[in-house]
Amino acid sequence: MITAQEFEDGYAETVGTTVQQLHADGRAAEPCTCDWDLCRGWILGYARQLQESA
Numbered sequence: 001m002i003t004a005q006e007f008e009d010g011y012a013e014t015v016g017t018t019v020q021q022l023h024a025d026g027r028a029a030e031p032c033t034c035d036w037d038l039c040r041g042w043i044l045g046y047a048r049q050l051q052e053s054a
């Protein structure tokens with residue numbers, strides 16, 4: 001299982017942006033409970049009340 005930070009890093013790289021920009025847009029990793037074999041345990045959801053000190 002990777003960490004939320006690792007997931008966000010990978011997501012940002014995949015879509016050509018930065019984690020800081022994702023957070024600025026209100027996006028953040030959330031635990032995923034699907035049964036997909038390739039799921040890494042996280043999805044990028046909308047964190048409306050994200051409290052993070054960039």
Ligand SMILES: [Zn+2]
Nearest residue numbers: 032033034039
């Ligand atoms: Zn999943």
